[in-house]
Amino acid sequence: MKTGWLIYSEPDAVKNTSFIDWLKEEASLGGLSLELMYAERFAFGITENRLSLYYDLTETELPSFAIVRTIQPLLSRQLEAMGLKLFNPSAVSSVANDKARTHQFLAGAGIPMMDTLFIHPSIFQIQSMPFTFPLVAKLASGRGGEQVHLVKTERELADALSTHPEQEWILQKLAPDAGKDIRVFVVGNKIAGAVLRSSANDFRANYSLGGMAQFYHLNPAQTALVEQVISYFDIGMAGIDFLLDEKEAFIFNEVEDVVGSRTLSATSDINIARLYMEHIAAKLKKPESE
Ligand SMILES: Nc1ncnc2c1ncn2[C@@H]1O[C@H](COP(=O)(O)OP(=O)(O)O)[C@@H](O)[C@H]1O
Ligand SMILES: [Mg+2]
Known part of the structure; x- marks a missing residue:
């Protein structure tokens, strides 16, 4: 054993x-x-x-x-x-746990994502910012929606950045259908299932902030996009999260490395722990090169 x-x-x-x-x-x-x-x-x-x-x-x-x-x-x-x-391998976790690196890594592959700036508060100057408000300011290392701020003014941006002035941030345009996102659960680089997360009173859909979750069936275009994102990684288990445009097309948002399974378990019978262990057992049997 x-x-x-x-x-x-x-x-x-x-x-x-x-x-x-x-x-x-x-x-x-x-x-x-x-x-x-x-x-x-x-x-x-x-x-x-x-x-x-x-x-x-x-x-x-x-x-x-x-x-x-x-x-x-x-x-x-x-x-x-x-x-x-x-x-997950460190190549996945080091990219996924840094929102700037994630966007930088996947840009250029034709994956739709919101326009994004990578900034460090210590050298950031508002007069050099090529975007207009409103914006979403996120700590690059943030998780659970806690360090994600909707900012409408220079003052609000400065207040957000002042919470972690020593770390990297990203500034992002606001997605059309805010308050909703789709989390696609991936095990062994295959799609296991997806949930729609939504919040009635917050632009952030995180479950940990009181968002709701329902099972979500991916359409073929969404599946193809998820598979394209997956193809750049070697995922054991992760969530790949998407924002939505007006037509419910996916806008890539982030890869959640240490993903929780609660929303999938609450909305489906998918045994994600079994899928994960089957994947690991199969990987350990294969020669190193695969
Ligand atoms: N550019 C954006 N436009 C609209 N909503 C956003 C945007 N970025 C994030 N959100 C909302 O905020 C939530 C948290 O942001 P996210 O980037 O996932 O950070 P975290 O890693 O903290 O979950 C997302 O699930 C989404 O609902
Ligand atoms: Mg998130």
Whole structure:
């Protein structure tokens, strides 16, 4: 039986006990075993001129794979550099967890997205901004809608940026059908299902901010666009999120690396944990080159 680490921060592990139990159960059905590891208990760096990794102060053997459910790009890269197979790979998580990098990476591939500026508050000057208000200002590393602001004036933009003046932001034009978005769940680079998230009283559709979710059937044009986005990544499990235009055509918004499964589970019988474990088991059987 192959063993893998399931890496969570301690607070997130507490919030996600039922998903963790579900993953473990599906892992054992698929001939895998998962060991919950807490991100805070790792120490990593260089010892005697080679990469080193400690867990609870002990230099530790690597398992066959790891499912990374925490956002710590340097830890992910260290694990990979030490030979561990990661789900999602660091190439996915490092792009997905940075909204500027995500847009930069996918631009030029003909994927529709809102016009976007990449800015750093320390050198940003309003007189150099080629866009007009209203705009959406987002912390590049933000999650859960918390650091996403609708700004209508210079003052509101300055107030938004002042919440994290030391980090990168993106400024984006407002999508036509604000308050709604579509999350497409992807497992093993295949579409597992999608939900429409909507909010009656906020331009942000995040479920964690009180948005609603319903199952959503993709039309062929939407499916083709999602598959095109997927083709640039090697996704274990992720959400790919789209805004909508007036005709319900997709406008790419973001890739959610550490995606939750609650909205899909609440609106369908899709067993995303089983799909994920089947994908991992199949990947571990294949030769490295595939
Ligand atoms: N350019 C935009 N126009 C309209 N609504 C947007 C735009 N960008 C984001 N939103 C809304 O805000 C929500 C949160 O933004 P998002 O980019 O997904 O950040 P987060 O990673 O915090 O979820 C989206 O789900 C969407 O409903
Ligand atoms: Mg989002």
